[in-house]
Every structure is written in C-alpha cells, then in structure tokens.
Amino acid sequence: MLISRDKYLNDLIVRMGNGMVKVVTGARRCGKTFLLFELFEKHLRAQGVDDDHIIEIALDDLMYARYRDPLSLYDYVKSRIVNRSEPYYVLLDEVQYAISDKELRSDEPPQLYGVLNGLLRMRNVDVYVTGSNSKMLSTDVMTQFRGRGDEIRVRPLSFAEFMQAYEGDVQHGWAEYVMFGGMPLTLSMKTDEQKSLYLKNLFAETYLKDIVARNGLRRSQELDDLVDVLASSIGALTNPPKIKATFDSMLHSRISANTIMQYIEYLEEAFVIEEARRFDVKGRKYIGSPKKYYFEDMGLRNARLGFRQIEQTHIMENIVYNELRMRGFNVDVGVVEQRGTNEGKPYRKQLEVDFVANLGNWRYYIQSAYQLPTPEKVAQEKASLLRIDDSFQKIILVRDVVKPVRDEHGILTMSVYDFLLDPDGLAA
Secondary structure: OOOOOHHHHHHHHOOOOOOOEEEEEOOOOOOHHHHHHHHHHHHHHHOOOOHHHEEEEEOOOHHHHHHHOHHHHHHHHHHHOOOOOOOEEEEEEOHHHHOOHHHHHOOOOOHHHHHHHHHHOOOOEEEEEEEOOOOOOHHHOOOOOOOOEEEEEOOOOOHHHHHHHOOOOHHHHHHHHHHHOOOHHHHHOOOHHHHHHHHHHHHHHHHHHHHHHHHOOOOOHHHHHHHHHHHOOOOOOEOHHHHHHHHHHHHOOOOOHHHHHHHHHHHHHOOOEEEEEEEEOOOOEEEEEEEEEEEOOHHHHHHHOOOOOOOHHHHHHHHHHHHHHHOOOEEEEEEEEEEEEEOOEEEEEEEEEEEEEEEOOEEEEEEEEEOOOOHHHHHHHHHHHHOOOOOOEEEEEEOOOOOOEEOOOOOEEEEHHHHHHOOOHHHO
C-alpha cells in the first residue's frame, strides 16, 4: 500500500518556485528518495510538467557516479535545460556524495554549494536536494546559500503513517510500531526475523560505519558503547560527565567527557538522536546540563539493544516526542519548582513536565503517563501541571483507549492513540 506522507509532500508543494534550494534532510532509509522521486514527481506530472523538464539524479547510484564531481554535475544539468522560458525541476538525491572528504575538512565551502547557487540564478530552475547529514546540509542552509535555502526535515514513519499500511487494529499496530519502529522498508517484510535483521544491519552497516568514515574515527568501540548507553537511557536526564562515569565504572574506558560530547554531536548530525533541553517554566529560561536524548526511530533503537529492553513507558515517551517534532513543535523538558514544609522544615524540589511543546503562539504542557492505575499515580502526573499558572493547555497522555476528559483544573486526559492518529487531537 502506498503511504501518502502528505505532511512532507505539502511542505514541498508550498515551497515550489520560491527561489530557494529546497533541502530535504533526514536519516538514511527514512523515505526522502520516495518523497522526492515518487510522490513529488507524481505531483509535478499531475500539474502538467513534462518528463524532460524533470531532471533527477541519484548521486548514491553508481549509474550517476560521474556526476559526483560538482562541475560535471553542473554541466550536465545545464545541458538538459534547453528552453529558458519554461520551468525545470532539478531533483538531486543524496548530495553529500558530491562533497569530498578534503572539502569537509576545509574552512572553504564545498564546490557543490557554488553549483546549487549557480542553478538558483537561472530563474526558470527550481532546485530540490536530499541529504543524510545535517552538518553538511541543514547547518549550511542559511550560511552558504545566503538566505536562499529552505529545509524540509523528513522523519521515519509516524504512527499515523504506519497505520496507513498496517493490516490490523490500532492496538496490534501499536505493539508492532513500538517494537520495529517506522523505517518504511520494514512494512514490506513478512517476519519478525526479517525486520530484526534488517534493522540491526541498517544501524551497524549504514549508520555507524557512515559516522566512523565521515568523521575519521580511529576507534569505533567507544562510539558503539555510547550508543548502547544512550539507547538504554531514553527519557532519562544525562550529560557527558555522567556518561563518562558509566564508562569508567562499567566499561573501564578512559574516554573523556569532551569526546563523549563530540560523539553525541556526530549521532545528532546523522539523525540518530535528538536532544531535549530543560526549561524552567516559571522562570522562563533554559537550564543547562543535564538533558534528555531521544532516538529518531524506535526500531533502530531496539535493534541496537537486541530487542531486549522494551520499556513501554519510556518508548511511549520517545514516540510522543518524535510526533511533536514531526508536527513542527520545539520541544523542551519542563521544570517546575515546588516549595513547602515538611515537619516544620522548608523544602524545595523540582517537578518535571515531560514536554513543553511550542509552535508560534501555541504551547502545550504534556505528560506521557502510559497508565494511571491509582489515585496516587494520577496525583503524581498532575502535580507539576497544577503548579503552572498560565492558560496554555495541559494534557496527560495514556496508552489505554479512553474518552478525552477534562478535570476541574482544565487538565485534559486522553488516549495516546487519539493524539497520534488525529493531527488536531491536541485541540480535543
């Protein structure tokens, strides 16, 4: 079954002809090529664009290896544009293949960016590129393209996208998604063994090897160990010194906190993990270390751990984080200070809001609770929300199928299924 990926397709459509390079970024195998070469091309043809006005080049394909040289690429594209009065659409896939290791180590911009800027000067040319490394692309969008770059961030399948192709009810779909995640190719595989092997190999042979090669790492074992530590602690506050202590005590490694911090940056650049910073809700300011780290895809995270640590509570929290990011929210971990007295002695402690989600004028405070089996658990989840005195919506998500209900304080409790499957679910 075809998965529509309407959110990303619309992101491309609304940017057509805007005079910028559309930079489609995201993890390897998350569906960038399918979005650009299948869904977007289908849209172009439906709009009456002729095939010879669509110039597509997949630079990771050996068939197009000669165009990994930027000047050859430029000459080829220009040779295809034979009518300067009609629009042409240039679609370049995995453009990091046109950037050499020498250029990466240089302070000078890669030749590729000059090629893309040159194409932009041709008024009838609309340029779209994909890439699987944020350092080479998205961080350069505003600098090298001088304000003429526009990033579209693509992620693995959301739960709603996954359910478009899953043949079963939502509860069984959830169990599958929690275990094997949203990498599109897993949906075509028939057995759990196939999916497990694919995800394990994808992480080891594509993601980690790519990070090692790109960054010239001499020893990969420490990177492997760091991935395992982060995968085992999703949803937990941590920082490089704390991770170093784990290396010292359990792995007997002499890795430095600075190296750990650098490796975390490499994993973020490869779209393996994302960080969530802590935000003091009442003080309206960011708090420094520690932070939380979430994995872009649960299947890859689980595969890395041999499918041994399937903690439903933490995994649901990670899925909610990914959903909010997919919808365009900036997401922080909220901190609310509680003060009181205990046996006549004053105390202060910090309560946590799982997510403070901001998008324009919208803000939501969200707790990912999984289950609320007792009144004590309900009180625990509401404690931080009750100490926030602004008027933004406060929500508790549970895994059970429940009707959305608000309490006397305006706190909404709703099913995570309603949240994930309905893009307007937060407004319930």
